[in-house]
Structures are given as C-alpha cells and as structure tokens.
Amino acid sequence: MSTLILVLFLLLGTYFVAVIEEWSVTGRLRPAGPVRAALRLLGTESVLARKPDRLFFEVAPVLLLVAAILSLAIIPLAPGLIVTDLATGALFFNAALAYVLVALIMGGWGPDGAYAMIGGWRFLGQLIGYAMLVVMPITAVAMRSESLSTVVIVQSQEQLWNILYQPLGFVLFALAGMAMAFVPPFDLPTGAGDLAGGVEAEYTGVRRLVFRLGRMVLILSVASAMTVFYLGGWLGPVLPGWAWSAIKILVVTALMLAAGRALPRVREASFLAWCWKLGIPLALVNIFLVGVLVLVVPL
Amino acid sequence: MTAQVFFLAAFGLAAVWFGIVVFRTHSMVRSALALLFSQTAIGAMFLVMQAEFLGVLQIMMMATEMSIMAIFMVMFMMDPGGLGEMDMKHQRKLSLAAGVIAFLAAIGVSVFADWGPAATVVPSADEQLRMLGIELLGRSMLIFESAGLTILTAMIAATAVAVQMPAKKEDAS
Amino acid sequence: MSPELLVALVIGAGLFGTGVYGALSQTNLVMIMMGIELILAAALVNLVAFWRYLHPDVAAGQMFVLIVMTVMAVEMAVGFGVAIARFRSRGSVEMEEARELKG
Numbered sequence: 001m002s003t004l005i006l007v008l009f010l011l012l013g014t015y016f017v018a019v020i021e022e023w024s025v026t027g028r029l030r031p032a033g034p035v036r037a038a039l040r041l042l043g044t045e046s047v048l049a050r051k052p053d054r055l056f057f058e059v060a061p062v063l064l065l066v067a068a069i070l071s072l073a074i075i076p077l078a079p080g081l082i083v084t085d086l087a088t089g090a091l092f093f094n095a096a097l098a099y100v101l102v103a104l105i106m107g108g109w110g111p112d113g114a115y116a117m118i119g120g121w122r123f124l125g126q127l128i129g130y131a132m133l134v135v136m137p138i139t140a141v142a143m144r145s146e147s148l149s150t151v152v153i154v155q156s157q158e159q160l161w162n163i164l165y166q167p168l169g170f171v172l173f174a175l176a177g178m179a180m181a182f183v184p185p186f187d188l189p190t191g192a193g194d195l196a197g198g199v200e201a202e203y204t205g206v207r208r209l210v211f212r213l214g215r216m217v218l219i220l221s222v223a224s225a226m227t228v229f230y231l232g233g234w235l236g237p238v239l240p241g242w243a244w245s246a247i248k249i250l251v252v253t254a255l256m257l258a259a260g261r262a263l264p265r266v267r268e269a270s271f272l273a274w275c276w277k278l279g280i281p282l283a284l285v286n287i288f289l290v291g292v293l294v295l296v297v298p299l
Numbered sequence: 300m301t302a303q304v305f306f307l308a309a310f311g312l313a314a315v316w317f318g319i320v321v322f323r324t325h326s327m328v329r330s331a332l333a334l335l336f337s338q339t340a341i342g343a344m345f346l347v348m349q350a351e352f353l354g355v356l357q358i359m360m361m362a363t364e365m366s367i368m369a370i371f372m373v374m375f376m377m378d379p380g381g382l383g384e385m386d387m388k389h390q391r392k393l394s395l396a397a398g399v400i401a402f403l404a405a406i407g408v409s410v411f412a413d414w415g416p417a418a419t420v421v422p423s424a425d426e427q428l429r430m431l432g433i434e435l436l437g438r439s440m441l442i443f444e445s446a447g448l449t450i451l452t453a454m455i456a457a458t459a460v461a462v463q464m465p466a467k468k469e470d471a472s
Numbered sequence: 473m474s475p476e477l478l479v480a481l482v483i484g485a486g487l488f489g490t491g492v493y494g495a496l497s498q499t500n501l502v503m504i505m506m507g508i509e510l511i512l513a514a515a516l517v518n519l520v521a522f523w524r525y526l527h528p529d530v531a532a533g534q535m536f537v538l539i540v541m542t543v544m545a546v547e548m549a550v551g552f553g554v555a556i557a558r559f560r561s562r563g564s565v566e567m568e569e570a571r572e573l574k575g
Contacts, residue, residue, distance in 0.1 A: 053326065053328070053329070055329075056328070056329075056332075086351065086355075086424070087351055087352075087423070087424035087425045087427075087428055088351050088352050088355045088424065088428065091352070091355050091356065091359065092355050094359050095355045095356075095358045095359035095362070098358075098359050098362035098363055099362055101362060101363065101366050102332065102335065102362055102366060105328075105332075105366055105369060106332065109328045121370055124366055124367065124370055127363065127366075128367075131363060147425075148428065149425075301475075301476070303476050304475050304476055304479055307476060307479045307480055307483070308479050308483075311479065311480070311482075311483030311486070311517075312483070314483065314487060314513075314517075315483060315486040315487055315490060318486075318487055318490040318491070318494075318510050318513075319490055321490075321494065321506055321510070322490070322493065322494045322497065322498065322503070322506075322507075330503070330506070331506070334506050334509060334510070337487075337510070337513070338509075338513055341487075341513050341516065341517055344480070344483070344517060344520075345520050348476075348480070348520055348521065348524040348525075349524060350520050350523065350524060350534065350537075352534070353520060353534060353537050353538075356538075356541070357516070357541070360541060360545075364544070364545065364548060367548070367552075368502065368505075368506065368509075368548070371502050371552055371555065372502050372503075374559075375500070375501070375502055375555060375559055375564075375565045376500060376502070377564075387498060387499050387500055387503065388497045388498060388499065389497065389498075389499050389567075389568065390496060390497060391497055393496065394492070394493050394494075394495075394496030394497035395493060395497070397492050397493065397496055398489045398490065398492045398493030398494075398496070399489060399493075401485075401488055401489045401492040402485050402486060402488065402489025402490075403485075403489075405481070405484065405485030405488050405489070406481075406482055406485045409478060409481035409482065409484075409485060410478070414477060414525075414526060415526065417474035417476070417477060417525045417526070418524075418525060418526060418527065418528045418529075420528065421524065421528040422528060422529065427531070427534070430529075430531040430534075431531045431534050431535065433531070434531035434532055434534070434535050435535060435538075438532070439532060439535050442535070442539065443535070443538075446538070446539055446542040449542065449546055450542060450545060450546060450549075453545075453546040453549045453550050454549055456550065456553065457549040457550050457552065457553030457554075458553065459553075460550075460553040460554060460556070460557045461552070461553040461556035461557055463560060
C-alpha cells in the first residue's frame with residue numbers, strides 16, 4: 001500500500017511540477033500541458049549528433065533521472081511513509097544529487113557540440129559554488145535534531161519549524177538548492193538565451209523527454225528536501241500528514257520557480273564569488289548561531 | 300557463499316574493471332568518469348560492509364572530485380577526445396611487472412597472514428555514527444583538527460602556486 | 473579467517489596493482505594522479521574491511537578512513553596546483569618533457 005502511495009507521489013509530483021513550471025514561464029495554468037509536451041517529444045525524430053560519445057550521450061539523461069529518483073528515497077511524506085529511513089539520510093540526499101553533476105557533464109561531453117560542452121562544464125563551476133552551501137546548512141539542521149535521519153529531523157521541528165529557528169540557513173539552502181536544480185536565476189547549464197539550450201541543445205525526441213523528466217523530478221526532490229529540512233515536513237494541524245507534505249512541496253515549488261523568473265540570470269564567475277565570499281561565511285555564522293541556540297534554548 | 304561475499308565480489312570486480320578501463324581508454328573524459336565509477340563501486344562495497352556513513356560519504360565525495368579531475372584532463376591533455384589514438388604510456392614492461400608484483404605480493408600477504416577470528420556483530424548505523432562522532436571530537440580530536448588544517452593549508456598553497464599574479468605595471472613617473 | 477575479508481583484501485590488491493601500473497606507465501601528470509587515487513582507494517577498501525571484519529567496535533578504524541579521504545583531497549588540490557603552474561610556464565604537463573627537474 002505505502003509503495004503504491006510513494007509511486008503515485010513520484011508520478012503526480014512530477015506532473016504538478018511540470019504544470020507549475022509551464023505556469024512560471026507562460027503565466028497560464030494548463031493541466032494538459034505536460035502530457036501534450038511529452039507526446040510531442042515522443043513523436044519527434046531522435047537526432048544523433050555527428051561523432052558523439054555514444055555511451056555518455058545515451059546514459060546521461062537516464063543517470064539524471066535515476067539520481068533524482070534516488071534522492072527522493074529519503075523524503076518522508078508522513079510517519080512511516082518513506083522508502084528507506086537511512087541513518088545517514090541527509091547525507092544520502094547530497095550523495096544522490098552529486099550525480100546530477102556527473103549526468104550533466106556526460107550529457108555535455110557526449111554529443112560533441114560546443115554549446116552542450118560549455119553548459120556541462122559551467123555546471124561544474126556552479127557546483128563548486130553551491131556544494132558547500134548545501135552541506136553546511138544541513139549540518140546546522142542535523143545539529144538541532146542530533147541525527148542525520150530525515151524522520152528524526154522532521155520530528156525535531158515539532159515545537160518550531162527550522163525556517164523560524166534558523167532563517168539564515170533556510171535562505172542559503174534555498175538558494176543553493178535552486179542552483180542544484182538549475183532553475184532560472186542559476187540555469188547556467190541550460191541557459192535558454194545565451195547557450196541555445198546548453199546541455200539540452202543536442203537532445204531530441206525520447207532522450208530529451210527523459211532529460212526533461214529527470215529535471216522535473218530533480219526540482220521535486222529539491223522542493224521536498226526544503227520541506228523536510230526547514231518547513232516541518234508532514235507537521236501541521238487538522239489535515240493528515242501526507243496532505244501537509246504535498247501542499248508544502250507544491251507551494252515551495254511554485255515559489256521557487258516564480259521567484260526565479262523574476263531574477264536576472266547570474267554569471268558563473270559572480271556566482272562563485274558570491275558563494276565563497278559571502279555564502280560560506282554566512283553558513284559558518286549560521287552553524288555558530290544554531291550551536292549557541294541548541295545549547296541555550298533547547299526547543 | 301553468503302550474499303555479502305557475492306555482493307562484495309561483484310562490486311569489487313566492477314571497481315577493478317573500471318580501474319583498468321581508466322588506463323585503457325583513449326578518451327580522457329571517459330577515463331576520469333571510469334575512475335569515478337570505480338570509486339562509486341568501492342563506496343557500494345563499503346555499504347555492503349555495513350559502513351553506511353563511509354559508503355555514502357565516499358559516493359558523494361568522489362562524484363565531485365572525479366568531475367573536477369575530468370575538467371583538468373580536458374584542459375591539460377593534447378587529445379582529450381581520444382580521436383587521435385595518441386600514445387601516452389612509457390616504460391610499459393617495468394610498470395606492468397611492478398603492478399603484477401604488487402598485486403601478487405598483496406594477495407600473498409592477505410592469504411598467508413593470520414588475521415584472527417572474524418567479528419560477526421556490527422554496531423547499527425546509528426550507533427556507528429554516534430561512536431564516530433565521539434571518536435572524532437574526543438580521543439582523536441587533535442588528528443581530526445590537523446587533518447582539517449592540512450586541507451586548509453593545501454587549499455591556500457595550491458591556490459598560491461596556481462594563481463597568476465598580474466604583471467606589475469611600470470611606474471610611469 | 474572469513475571469506476568476506478579475503479575477498480575484500482583481494483579486491484584491494486587488484487586496485488593497488490592497477491594503481492601502481494597506472495602511476496608508473498602514464499606520461500601525463502593528471503593520469504599519474506589517477507593511479508595514485510586508485511592506490512589510495514585500495515587502502516580505503518582494506519581499512520574498511522579490517523574495521524568491519526576484525527574490530528567493528530573501534531571507531532578509530534572509521535576515523536582512519538576519513539583521514540585517508542582527506543589525503544586524497546589534499547593530493548588532488550596540490551597536484552592540480554602544481555599542474556596549473558607547470559602548464560602555465562611550459563605549456564604541458566607531460567612527464568617526458570620534465571626531465572630538467574632531474575638534478
């Protein structure tokens with residue numbers, strides 16, 4: 001039974017993320033949009049670039065999808081409704097999403113095209129900026145819950161959600177998470193305007209469909225992580241746990257995508273400079289503040 | 300044969316196979332990513348050996364580390380795509396012999412040494428994490444701190460070596 | 473001794489042998505570093521195997537693994553720093569062209 005709910009969550013979640021993404025771009029809510037787009041991509045011819053690294057080219061979209069789905073395995077939707085409650089859940093989330101980078105590099109290198117390759121390497125630069133800002137706020141979250149297990153992390157927010165307990169960490173994690181899912185202000189690898197699609201440029205047909213699907217699951221996964229780490233996961237009055245999880249995840253997705261549309265795209269050099277010169281000191285301050293709070297105000 | 304032996308051998312053979320691919324392929328990006336998959340298989344071996352934290356950490360760290368390796372390969376090799384089938388080996392016989400001897404010697408030690416009885420009971424993942432944390436910030440704190448300091452020193456030193464100082468402008472006056 | 477330990481050690485030996493071969497046979501600095509990474513990975517496998525099958529209740533074994541991982545990261549950072557400096561001044565990181573380093 002719970003397996004069915006989890007699979008349904010994955011499918012419906014991806015669908016809703018796709019609808020919200022279309023809304024954030026066009027401003028219209030079209031429930032049939034994702035289905036139509038998928039059918040259109042299925043009908044398109046799958047063009048193969050000249051002299052591709054065939055292995056990388058084929059594996060990259062699948063790897064992106066698999067990494068994103070794996071990272072969802074540690075997201076608890078309600079008490080007991082989780083694929084696997086690892087003792088190192090919060091770390092596992094990072095480990096799975098590190099392979100997004102590998103997928104993008106493979107996809108960028110594979111088709112032997114300049115735009116794709118630049119897109120792939122750009123994401124490597126982006127990772128060097130955001131990686132620390134994902135891990136360090138999670139450290140502060142784990143300090144409060146005294147565990148890396150995501151279930152315990154949600155339970156630790158019974159009294160006060162982490163977004164209020166450590167707002168600085170939330171801001172950093174939200175920005176880093178957006179960079180990790182390469183949504184608009186940080187969409188350097190696929191930059192629609194300046195790179196003609198970047199990593200996606202050479203993908204057509206079914207491969208592009210899988211790539212897009214992986215991207216949607218990735219956005220869903222990052223939104224779920226924000227919900228679990230900072231917005232109290234399933235916690236909330238009246239409604240059952242899974243409903244709260246679903247509402248929070250969808251709201252976070254919508255806010256993330258809508259806010260991203262309003263901001264100008266960041267250059268990777270300035271992104272790196274901001275991350276290392278401002279982000280990491282702030283993350284250290286956050287760890288220090290949370291450490292003091294945990295000792296002084298045991299909430 | 301237990302399941303543990305089977306999975307250890309399977310992931311281990313994958314790790315060794317990818318390790319060999321690193322030096323056989325001509326494409327440099329393939330070479331770096333083969334090393335990544337070798338390391339990932341090693342991480343999977345850690346998971347099989349019930350060292351959950353170390354396994355996840357290995358899988359996470361190596362993804363980033365080997366991707367950085369890949370971009371340096373592309374930057375510093377004459378033929379990163381491997382289309383020219385360039386030869387990049389020297390002292391073949393010596394190194395092959397050294398590799399085989401190292402392999403056989405290590406096997407010899409592991410077969411003939413008396414390792415004593417094997418432990419069967421392993422602490423749970425939670426317990427391991429707690430023990431590791433107390434170890435890191437207790438008895439081994441000095442070692443851990445010096446490891447951190449070493450990384451910081453290496454970061455600064457590597458940046459200092461690599462960075463190109465802008466050429467000093469001649470004073471016009 | 474347990475078959476698990478033997479399997480893990482043999483895998484470690486295989487990785488070590490491959491790493492030694494790679495580090496000695498390649499002409500490029502970055503490829504040599506890959507060989508060294510493999511050697512260190514072999515050390516990691518052995519350390520985890522010893523921890524798991526001989527002393528699972530001693531956390532120092534796991535800490536040793538963390539230190540070796542640190543060594544891997546440090547080796548990467550310093551190696552690439554040297555590689556960049558070398559490439560800047562000489563235009564290549566090929567070992568055959570670095571004979572002038574021999575005293």
